[in-house]
């Protein structure tokens with residue numbers, strides 16, 4: 001047990017794989033045993049990978065509970081089963097991606113993305129926040145994305161769901177500050193997880209009915225290869241994101257926004273440098289349709305300029 005204080009109870013959503021799994025394990029393995037991690041997932045049959053990675057912390061500093069962020073009932077039951085409903089740190093990590101031309105995506109698929117990424121996060125916050133406000137203590141972490149700050153072509157609906165989260169959190173943070181409850185957004189760029197694999201598998205089997213031939217060609221032959229290139233050249237690991245998240249939790253003055261990948265600083269800088277929006281639209285157009293395979297090199301140059309001239313800061317895993 002941590003000396004000089006109680007263990008902090010941390011509840012994390014979406015721990016069956018990827019970033020959630022890594023955050024759960026990193027916190028459970030904390031040398032000073034400062035955390036009791038409640039790792040949740042919607043289907044406990046998927047627990048093996050987490051249990052294996054948790055090793056001897058399983059049953060000690062890490063316990064497992066079932067939680068589906070899309071179900072009021074599941075969320076309520078899970079939080080009710082936590083001792084005194086006391087959660088010090090809530091990590092909203094569960095999320096799904098959606099990629100492709102909008103013309104070929106059904107409204108139901110789009111709603112599922114919002115139901116998970118946006119309403120799932122809101123549902124969790126609604127359930128946990130009142131107790132935090134009463135105690136005048138707590139920290140809510142939300143796994144947003146660089147796509148919560150800047151739209152990326154063919155990620156239209158996923159981007160919109162993360163923008164919705166950013167708007168919600170920007171508004172909430174002000175009220176929460178009055179109750180001494182902290183709120184922090186983590187904004188990763190591409191991360192090598194099943195998120196990437198799941199989307200690429202979808203792309204391989206989809207035929208994109210409803211979208212015209214040119215659009216499908218731009219998507220499959222221009223965007224997908226560029227995106228693979230970007231993932232390979234600039235992608236972070238889920239461990240990197242877990243370390244960044246731990247830093248945010250342990251900071252005495254946690255930042256509200258935390259971009260994890262400095263290669264994405266130009267994307268955000270461009271947005272605020274030109275209020276007409278033209279700079280961003282035309283730069284992305286050129287990067288995608290004119291720079292092709294040189295895209296990640298161009299991005300690295302842009303990053304150096306932005307970081308040195310504008311002194312934009314990201315959070316680093318080390």
Ligand SMILES: NC(=O)C1=CN([C@@H]2O[C@H](COP(=O)(O)OP(=O)(O)OC[C@H]3O[C@@H](n4cnc5c(N)ncnc54)[C@H](OP(=O)(O)O)[C@@H]3O)[C@@H](O)[C@H]2O)C=CC1
Pocket residue numbers: 013014015016017018019020041042043046067068069070093094095096097116120143144145146187188189190191192193194195196198238
């Ligand atoms: N990978 C990336 O490039 C980036 C990811 N992110 C964000 O990070 C977060 C984690 O994604 P990542 O680890 O990459 O992807 P993974 O697909 O590896 O993990 C997503 C997790 O969310 C869970 N999940 C999905 N729907 C629900 C639900 N209804 N209730 C509870 N859990 C659910 C999945 O569970 P199940 O196994 O049951 O499906 C899984 O555990 C997401 O919010 C994503 O948007 C942000 C920036 C970049």
Ligand SMILES: CC1=C(/C=C/C(C)=C/C=C/C(C)=C/C=O)C(C)(C)CCC1
Pocket residue numbers: 144145146147152188189190191223226227230231284285287288299
């Ligand atoms: C193709 C392309 C881009 C690709 C960005 C990608 C692929 C970002 C992925 C982010 C992820 C996966 C976030 C998850 O939340 C840029 C750099 C905007 C430049 C314009 C063209």
